[in-house]
Structures are given as C-alpha cells and as structure tokens.
Amino acid sequence: WLGGQIWADSERVGITGFCWGGKVVWQAAARFAAFGAGVAWYGRLAPEDGATAGAPWPVDMAGDLKAPVLGLYGENDRGIPVASVEAMREALTREGQTTSEIVLYTGAGHAFHADYRPSYQAEAAADGWSRLLAHFQTHL
Incomplete structure (x- = not known):
C-alpha cells in the first residue's frame, strides 16, 4: 500500500517501535526487504526475557536481517536482562551484521x-x- 502512494518514497521506508513494537522492528527487518532501516526501543530479544517461548525471537533472527x-x-530494564542484550550483540557480530548496533544506557530502565x-x-x-535520526539519515 505505502509504495503506491505519491507522497511516499518506497525506497526509503524505516520502522521504529517501543517495547513489543521494538521486538516487531527486529522481526520486520528480518522478514521484509521493504524496510531500509529500523530502530528498536527496548524490544524483547529472547524468550528468557519472560515472554512466551516458541515465538520467533530477534536473537535467533540476527542472521536474517x-x-x-x-x-x-x-x-536497569527489569524485563530485558543485560545478558539478553549482550547475547543479541554477540549474535549480530557472529552473523556479520556490521551495520546494526545496540546502545545500552547506564542507569536507564524500561520505557526510558x-x-x-x-x-x-x-x-x-x-x-x-x-x-x-542519524540512523535513518544514514540508511534511508
């Protein structure tokens, strides 16, 4: 739909989301080539983050981005342990995803x-x- 709109540049589509929407950003970037870049704000990364196992998790999709x-x-996010964030960083590195990165804010919790x-x-x-803004400017 978006690609058919005269006001939209279908070559420059980004996605951002917060919390569960942040998880969706990782999933969408792994599944759909239509997105040129994504920004995930404290989106769950792995089933040990306290959510239902069996769903597709970003940590398992790093190679598909x-x-x-x-x-x-x-x-200080009580729902997303630093260990999960570090596991995602390691998965990105292992899969050669050099244009993706993670920033971990000292003293910040969920929904900062x-x-x-x-x-x-x-x-x-x-x-x-x-x-x-810089990420979208660089990649879109």
Missing part, C-alpha cells in the same frame, strides 16, 4: 523514552532520538 537495526536498551511515566530518563531519551 535485511536492514540495519539500531537497538536502544536500558541497563516515555516522558509521561516515572521511568523517563531525559538524557537517554534525547540521545536515543538523536541516534534514531
């Missing part, structure tokens, strides 16, 4: 970009948004 993904995570929640971390949120 068709677009570079920037992952933005907080070291949500300015309407107590979890908001202004510095991490601003840095993440700047990185999102």
Whole structure:
C-alpha cells in the first residue's frame, strides 16, 4: 500500500517501535526487504526475557536481517536482562551484521523514552532520538 502512494518514497521506508513494537522492528527487518532501516526501543530479544517461548525471537533472527537495526536498551530494564542484550550483540557480530548496533544506557530502565511515566530518563531519551535520526539519515 505505502509504495503506491505519491507522497511516499518506497525506497526509503524505516520502522521504529517501543517495547513489543521494538521486538516487531527486529522481526520486520528480518522478514521484509521493504524496510531500509529500523530502530528498536527496548524490544524483547529472547524468550528468557519472560515472554512466551516458541515465538520467533530477534536473537535467533540476527542472521536474517535485511536492514540495519539500531537497538536502544536500558541497563536497569527489569524485563530485558543485560545478558539478553549482550547475547543479541554477540549474535549480530557472529552473523556479520556490521551495520546494526545496540546502545545500552547506564542507569536507564524500561520505557526510558516515555516522558509521561516515572521511568523517563531525559538524557537517554534525547540521545536515543538523536541516534534514531542519524540512523535513518544514514540508511534511508
């Protein structure tokens, strides 16, 4: 649908999402060539993150990425352990995904970009948004 719109450049489609939407970013970048880049904000990476096992998990799809993904995570996220973030970094490296990267924010927890929640971390949120813009500028 998007490719058929006169106002859209189908060669420059990016995707971003927060929390479960962040997981969807990783999955979409692995499954659909239509996306030129993605930014995942604290999206779950592995079944040990407390979610249902058996679903396709980003850590298992690293080799399938068709677009570079920037992952933005907080070291104090109670739902996504640092071990999962590091496992994803290792999977990206192992699979030669040199244009994808993960940033881990010191002192930040889950939903650090949500300015309407107590979890908001202004510095991490601003840095993440700047990185999102740069990532899309570079890859789209």
